[in-house]
Amino acid sequence: MHIIIGLGNPGAAYNATxxxxxxxxxxxxxxxxxxxxxxxxxxxxxxxxGRIGGKDVLLVKPLTYMNLSGQTVQAICRYYKLPPSExxxxxxxxxxxxxxIRVRERGSAGGQKGMIDxxxxxxxxxxxxxxxxxxQKPEGWDxxxxxLSRFHKREWDAMIQGITNAGDAIQMILKQGTPxxxxxxxxxxxxxxxQL
Numbered sequence: 001m002h003i004i005i006g007l008g009n010p011g012a013a014y015n016a017t018x019x020x021x022x023x024x025x026x027x028x029x030x031x032x033x034x035x036x037x038x039x040x041x042x043x044x045x046x047x048x049x050g051r052i053g054g055k056d057v058l059l060v061k062p063l064t065y066m067n068l069s070g071q072t073v074q075a076i077c078r079y080y081k082l083p084p085s086e087x088x089x090x091x092x093x094x095x096x097x098x099x100x101i102r103v104r105e106r107g108s109a110g111g112q113k114g115m116i117d118x119x120x121x122x123x124x125x126x127x128x129x130x131x132x133x134x135x136q137k138p139e140g141w142d143x144x145x146x147x148l149s150r151f152h153k154r155e156w157d158a159m160i161q162g163i164t165n166a167g168d169a170i171q172m173i174l175k176q177g178t179p180x181x182x183x184x185x186x187x188x189x190x191x192x193x194x195q196l
Contacts (some may be wrong), residue, residue: 004052004058004170005027007069007091007114009148018134019147021159022091023061025132025166028091032167035059042079045072069114070121077122084127088173090166091115092147096133097154099162103130103169103185105178128178130166134159167184 008014008023016024030037035050037059046061057082062072077084091112096102106126119125128133135155137146151159165185172181 001056001080001086002056002174003058003060003073003080003082003087005073005076005087005089007060007066007071007089007094008061008111009158010061010063014148016150017091017148019066021132021134021163021166023088025090025130025163026059026061028163028167029059029170037186039063041070041073042044045076045181047178053171054147055174057174068117068119068120072117074121075187084122084124087096088128088130088170089115089118090130090132090170092134092136093131094136094143094147096131097137097158098133098135098151099158099160099165100132100133100187101162101165101169102133103178103182104128129155130169132162132166 006022010181014020019123029052032049035051036049037046037048040047044062046063046066048059050059052056060076061073062069064071072138073087079088091114093110093112095110105128109119117196137143145191169181172184
């Protein structure tokens with residue numbers, strides 16, 4: 001089984017904010033593959049089982065709030081006795097342009113607090129991740145305020161494409177592995193490489 005975890009903050013106040021693109025990617029995968037999320041107290045998350053890319057998967061939205069995302073990830077890995085390499089984390093990244101994605105096999109948190117907590121609790125950064133660009137904060141903005149802001153109308157098309165591409169990249173990781181997915185998607189464009 002593979003665990004696909006989208007990072008975000010629960011509650012209507014955070015819907016459609018920049019910090020919640022991980023949640024929105026999970027929502028799109030649920031829609032595309034007919035997965036229903038249910039509250040799971042053990043994991044402090046919304047969880048749904050399904051099949052994607054011929055693999056059994058667990059789709060997860062932690063309810064711990066972003067900065068404590070590692071609690072959910074750690075609990076799931078322990079319960080299913082899975083190595084971190086069997087999880088895929090999808091989350092926002094301010095270092096990428098809006099809607100751009102990057103796929104990695106491992107790496108630092110890059111300052112993203114949910115990822116900082118996950119890496120600390122798993123004691124490793126050796127797990128695949130899909131980063132979705134939300135754009136750099138404007139000069140003079142507080143970072144916390146920026147990531148909790150909503151996208152401008154002019155950014156919507158790029159953001160929707162980015163979430164779609166992130167979902168497609170996750171499917172490709174499951175089918176072909178992370179290195180092949182990196183080759184396909186880690187290009188300078190909001191479009192998947194096959195459309196270049």
